[in-house]
Amino acid sequence: MCLAIPMKVLELETPEGGEGLLPPVAVVDADGIRRRVRLDVVDRVPEVGEFVIVHAGFAIHTLAPGEAEANLELLRQMARAVAGEG
Amino acid sequence: MCLAIPMKVLELETPEGGEGLLPPVAVVDADGIRRRVRLDVVDRVPEVGEFVIVHAGFAIHTLAPGEAEANLELLRQMARAVAGEG
Amino acid sequence: MAAGQARTAPARPAAFRDPGLAAAQVAEIRRLARRPLRFMEVCGTHTVSIFRHGLRELLPPEVELISGPGCPVCVTDQADIDALVDLAGRPGVRLATFGDLVRVPGGGGSLAEARARGARVEVVYSPMDALALAEARPHETVVFAGVGFETTAPAVAATVIEADRRGLANFALWSAHKVMPPALRALLADPGLRLDGLLCPGHVSTIVGAGAWRGLAADFGIPCVVAGFEPLDVLEAIRRLVLQAVEGRAEADNAYPRAVTEAGNPRALAVMAKVFVPVAARWRGLGEIPASGLALAPAWRALDAAARFDLDVRPAPDPPGCRCGDVLRGRARPPECPHFGRRCTPARPVGPCMVSSEGACSAWYRFGAEGAR
């Protein structure tokens, strides 16, 4: 029950009633697919241009800048290490 | 609003609750077409074998025995009279 | 064999379509009718029969038949149609109606069009079928569209009584029923109308009795003959009208004795009187006529759709140019209407007379030799 994908924030919508601290909705994009997602339970309100992980129409995590790249770099280092060893 | 056709009574159904004086329903036939008709407003409760005039699922008249034949005979007599004259 | 028995039984229609007997009738009518005579077939079912069997073709040119106000669909006020359309579109309501009414245009279209927009409209053969519908659909209110004359009103009245007996809280009646005699009186009171006789409605007479027309004949000096609906019935009645006319009589006569008695059907009249009360009613073409309509009596208020639903029934203007009113009053024949066969056809009627197959315009358009297509 845990299908979630990273999507880029295109827009933050201001709350209808002005209630709460967060704008509740963001428009996000993945390769040209756009959807409005709720921000009710995201750990940190994203800025436009940041990536969020989206599950069931809700953002559940805002990626730290460079976090994904760092994750990938970690894998690349591992690969280089193996290649160096081999 | 006055389409009505003569149909022959095949069967008289006894009332469900036994209320009223009349059996409320008859099964009638015209050339092999059968339908249940209500007897609520018929002028005289027909006997099995008699003809009733049916309108909108209700019998509205029970033909007197020989009445239709008499009616036709009247027309025939008229024809004979005309033929006799001509 | 039931079918065989029935086929040879005297009451079956075939016997009353015998071409030999018809030819004898026609010959007699031709012989008698030496001057132009204008008869009105009051009843729409007569109109249909005359066209369907091609009877006009058989009559000599001296005998002209015009259609009267006896098509209940044609005389039903637009406001009634609008009310039924309104009801049928309400959530939780299902309208049950005779097929005749489905295509009649109201101010906001017909029931057929309303159904196309999502309204619930069910065609039934008998008002009792509407009761069955109500029983089968307890979560809906079934409204029966009560139209028709004295032939139909007793059946609807009996249905109302039965609904009450069964305690069917989800059944209601919209009564647009009408009665014939006041309308004919109003019609005959029109000084512009020139008529030599009335072909009186056969099955209305089954209920009201052949005697019901005596006053009319006397008061207006007009020959009245009750007619059945088979070709020979109609021809016989016409022959008797011609005879009265040429003999200068103005009597009420009964040419449909197998179905009509002098006193009519007292049980049906009693049931009708128990359920309905006379009210003023609007007739298309004739306007409002006192005591010519039937409303549910106060005791049946719980079953009265007019009382149960909050409806804004306001008189609707007739379609511009439609001469239905003149047609129904015998003032014009359908082809004299500018719309006839042009903007107004049975597939897309402008006025109500084009709708029902017993409407005069429809019958002329569909069966008529003159002017049709």
Add this chain to the structure above:
Amino acid sequence: MAAGQARTAPARPAAFRDPGLAAAQVAEIRRLARRPLRFMEVCGTHTVSIFRHGLRELLPPEVELISGPGCPVCVTDQADIDALVDLAGRPGVRLATFGDLVRVPGGGGSLAEARARGARVEVVYSPMDALALAEARPHETVVFAGVGFETTAPAVAATVIEADRRGLANFALWSAHKVMPPALRALLADPGLRLDGLLCPGHVSTIVGAGAWRGLAADFGIPCVVAGFEPLDVLEAIRRLVLQAVEGRAEADNAYPRAVTEAGNPRALAVMAKVFVPVAARWRGLGEIPASGLALAPAWRALDAAARFDLDVRPAPDPPGCRCGDVLRGRARPPECPHFGRRCTPARPVGPCMVSSEGACSAWYRFGAEGAR
């Protein structure tokens, strides 16, 4: 261009499917794994990823992956399905559900079958879509079928709060939500289970934090690595598990740092805690586990379908012969079930593990090399 930007962005999946990097991972795993090792992928989404990307094929024979209780569809009790089927069939009720649940067999068939019999079942992508449905259909009650673990429960909790804020009286939740840690504890407490490590669920960890598995690793002496869902994520986590195993360590590690922090998502946890309370729950295959389910807290009773509807939810027996329980506990692989691929196929599942595409039996049947078809 948005699409171009996104495609090259580091967070996009393609980068984590690089065959060169995968080959490097695999080579390292092969080098390290010198003895048979048995890891459980706890999460159904991992099961799907492993099959869909053909990862099993890449691993050396020493590394065996078994599927755990992390497919919420598979562990949802038959009684819950039966309750949802019951609700969906009630007049005036419309059930909104994730597509995953539609084909899951209950004692009286699936929701798909109920819909075929006339029940109202709507597939939505988000619980918020169910709210929209309730707003669009004020005359119905929309019940949302709440299934899922910590990843999903916060979204559903937020939806409940929003429904309350909007005053939507015609929305209700059936909560069959579950939480992972108590289930894993129950599973690991089983003395029959032989496991060398847990591939911990990535998005559950996004919410509960990588730290949530520390106690587990310590208490049961089992290596725990949080894994993402892309092929490289899974391979990296397996590599780390192998490494711990061969080095004799039993620690909680995080191989999905871009999505998972040590503490998780406190806002989501707070929303969840505001709406739900832990209750004992029945897991298919594992039986009842204390504090492993989430019920609506008493404050939200008005939105609780379980309180609002009078349901007779009684435990239903598992289908005879189905070894789902053993499969979910790692005691049997799907092909060891006598029904597998015979009476039980994805088109006509006998047990729940065959239903959802992340169900172990379904994944084996559909993607597996052995025993399939």
Add this chain to the structure above:
Amino acid sequence: MKRDTPGRILLDHGSGGLAARELVRGLFLRHLGNPLLDELEDSAVLDLAGGRLAFTTDGYVVDPLFFPGGDIGALAIHGTINDLAMRGAAPAALSAAFVLEEGLETAVLDRVAASMGAAAAAAGVPVVTGDTKVVPRGAADRLFVTTAGVGVVPAGVRLGAACIRPGDRILLSGTIGDHGVTVLTRRAGLALEGDLRSDTRPLHRLAAAVLAAAPGGVHAMRDPTRGGLAETLCELAERAGAAMEIEEAAVPVRPAVRAACELLGLDPLYLANEGKCVVVAEPGAAEAVLAAMRATAEGRGAVAIGRVTEGPPGRVEMRTAVGGRRIVPPLAGDPLPRIC
């Protein structure tokens, strides 16, 4: 009255009458028209692969699915065979495309498919290709089936309204109204019972016999389905640019059918038939054709009912049984039970 632009499809548009013609001519032909479609015949006949191919389709949406004398499956086989046969083609193969409502009892589908199989086998025309779609519950009424058919038109055979000439005789293969009244009285709310039975049957053997009896002497054939005999004659007359005259007394109607019509205010001339055939033949060929029709099981009751005249194009007149004359107008709307 806002009736000039109704803007919505009404049931009448499917009735085979004036509204249906308006839809076909005013909408479909405008967008899809071409010389073959414009003919609006039962089948299109195309020159193809060295021969002449007849090609036709019909959708079947009958309610109820099962009725005395047949069911939707048999109807779908017979109807398409008949539309091929009416152009003189030897039916070669059929297609069948189903739209099923989610929740349809499989047993119902099984029964329909079995009936189709039996009908196809009895007619000797196989269903060679098909399709199945399922729509969500409430998005269809149980089961619809659309069949299409192809057949080979023998060299020299040319049939169609355009071939009709004044003087031609109008022949009818048997009683009318049986199918229409059977289906109508089986619908909820009417509660009629009786000796009613659909006449659904394939007509390709009858058609072959007709053509064999008078090569070149047959000008048109039509199966009077929706809209009945009246609508079929009106359409033929209109497209032939001729008038027609028929004899009411010559048109056979079974007593039970007539009785049901009288009860419900229907005219049998407008009721659908599914196993009857109108043949328009040269006067010199009429006797031979009639004899050939009567020699087949499906044409045993064949009769001559009238002739083509030089009257106003499209006008169909009928001498009534009682000796009068009337117009037989095209169908104005789907026949509904009336009490007038």
Add this chain to the structure above:
Amino acid sequence: MKRDTPGRILLDHGSGGLAARELVRGLFLRHLGNPLLDELEDSAVLDLAGGRLAFTTDGYVVDPLFFPGGDIGALAIHGTINDLAMRGAAPAALSAAFVLEEGLETAVLDRVAASMGAAAAAAGVPVVTGDTKVVPRGAADRLFVTTAGVGVVPAGVRLGAACIRPGDRILLSGTIGDHGVTVLTRRAGLALEGDLRSDTRPLHRLAAAVLAAAPGGVHAMRDPTRGGLAETLCELAERAGAAMEIEEAAVPVRPAVRAACELLGLDPLYLANEGKCVVVAEPGAAEAVLAAMRATAEGRGAVAIGRVTEGPPGRVEMRTAVGGRRIVPPLAGDPLPRIC
């Protein structure tokens, strides 16, 4: 679980997957089976009138009626042309049978008919015969259309699963999933927007180019509609009695389609296409065929995606992009948006 005799039609029976196969084989073929129907090819090919005739039908029930890139009308024209083309036939003529719901806006029908007219004209294949039925409101979902088509198969052309041989190459004319994901995301409740567009288009010119490029070297063609590429390959493999191997990295998927699939838990291999074609060709012919495909507008993106092998009959395997291997199983049920 009472699942052994489900007794009712489910949406899955229309999905083109296992349930649909079961229905076709277990029910339809039992009642209607004959050598041509039993082939279960896109079209039946019959010997008729001295030539070989391809004949096919499909029902169209797509919801929504209009979607980016097309509508039900265009789809109905293209789909039937394509099923003819896949048997190597030159499409000659189409039929169209409409089932309309009472109350349908005439403007909607007009738009659909206009689209059909435009699609037929653009393809050069006329609609030559048709039918219209209207059902009561609530008895259908606005508009269904069933088309059938006939075409002429040139002498010497023989295509079908039975012609496939181990060693054959599997070619694909372009990206997959476009139509399926476009339609799915247009349904209520998903609220996705994006660069999605149905690929509906006619393939007869592409097919003709393929056949001209390698006479005799092409063994089968298929348009991977319902059930997508996966189901099409599984069916071909099963009927060919061979296995297949494809390369995930070689199968083109537009980024927006892939993203929508990831968001909704769908596999693009199982999504419908309406303008794509799988060609199975002899190894020696593959290059020429690929070049011919790429020379057409509709095959510009053509690629080789795999080959036929001697493996277990019906088994389709895929080398994944990451370097693994997996089975590509037949579709088990209609693809639904998931969150797992």
